[in-house]
Amino acid sequence: DVKVTQSSRYLVKRTGEKVFLECVQDMDHENMFWYRQDPGLGLRLIYFSYDVKMKEKGDIPEGYSVSREKKERFSLILESASTNQTSMYLCASSRGLILSEQFFGPGTRLTVL
Amino acid sequence: QKEVEQNSGPLSVPEGAIASLNCTYSDRGSQSFFWYRQYSGKSPELIMFIYSNGDKEDGRFTAQLNKASQYVSLLIRDSQPSDSATYLCAASSGTYKYIFGTGTRLKVLA
Numbered sequence: 001d002v003k004v005t006q007s008s009r010y011l012v013k014r015t016g017e018k019v020f021l022e023c024v025q026d027m028d029h030e031n032m033f034w035y036r037q038d039p040g041l042g043l044r045l046i047y048f049s050y051d052v053k054m055k056e057k058g059d060i061p062e063g064y065s066v067s068r069e070k071k072e073r074f075s076l077i078l079e080s081a082s083t084n085q086t087s088m089y090l091c092a093s094s095r096g097l098i099l100s101e102q103f104f105g106p107g108t109r110l111t112v113l
Numbered sequence: 114q115k116e117v118e119q120n121s122g123p124l125s126v127p128e129g130a131i132a133s134l135n136c137t138y139s140d141r142g143s144q145s146f147f148w149y150r151q152y153s154g155k156s157p158e159l160i161m162f163i164y165s166n167g168d169k170e171d172g173r174f175t176a177q178l179n180k181a182s183q184y185v186s187l188l189i190r191d192s193q194p195s196d197s198a199t200y201l202c203a204a205s206s207g208t209y210k211y212i213f214g215t216g217t218r219l220k221v222l223a
Binding site (some may be wrong): 031033040041042043045046050056089100101102103104105106107 | 121146155157158159162183195201203209210211213214215216
C-alpha cells in the first residue's frame with residue numbers, strides 16, 4: 001500500500017521562527033512535491049524535486065527552501081515564518097512525469113501567530 | 114498563464130442521481146488529466162485519470178475528455194452521501210507541472 005507521511009498534522013509557530021516540515025514516501029518515487037492549499041486559491045506548487053539533491057522552484061517559492069538528501073525524504077523549510085504562511089501544506093510524490101498520478105500525504109495545517 | 118477552471122459550486126444532487134462535474138483547461142499541450150476527491154480537512158486522493166479522447170469508466174465513475182474543446186468531465190452515477198466532497202481537476206503537460214483547478218464542492222442530499 002502506497003504511503004506518503006508528513007511529520008505533523010497540526011503545527012503552531014510564532015512569527016520569525018524557522019519551521020521544518022518533513023515528508024517521507026515509501027514507494028521509491030523519483031519525484032516529490034510541496035504544495036500549499038488555501039481557500040479559493042487551490043493547490044499551488046512551492047517546490048519540486050526530481051532526484052536526490054535536485055530541486056526546482058514552483059509558482060510560489062519565496063520564503064521557502066527545501067532539502068532532499070535521501071530519495072524518500074523531502075523537507076520544506078520556512079526560514080522565518082510569517083502570518084501569511086498560515087496554510088495547509090501538502091506533500092506529494094510520483095514515479096514518473098508522464099501519465100503519472102501524484103500521491104498525497106495527509107497534510108500539515110500550519111498556523112503562524 | 115496556464116489554467117484549469119472549475120465551477121466552485123456547491124453542486125447539489127439528490128441521492129441516486131448522476132452528478133456531473135466539469136473542468137476546462139487552457140494549455141493545449143496538456144496530455145493527461147486527473148480527478149481527485151478531497152474530503153474536508155483531508156488530502157486529495159485520486160479517483161481517475163484519462164489521457165485519450167472519449168470516455169473512461171471505473172465503477173460508478175466515468176471520466177470524459179474532449180481535447181478539441183479542452184474540456185474534461187467526471188460523472189458519478191448513483192450518487193451517495195459519502196460522495197459529498199470537493200473534486201479537483203488537474204492537468205499535466207508531461208512535465209513536473211500539474212495545474213490544479215480550485216475544485217467543485219459536491220453535496221449529495223439524502
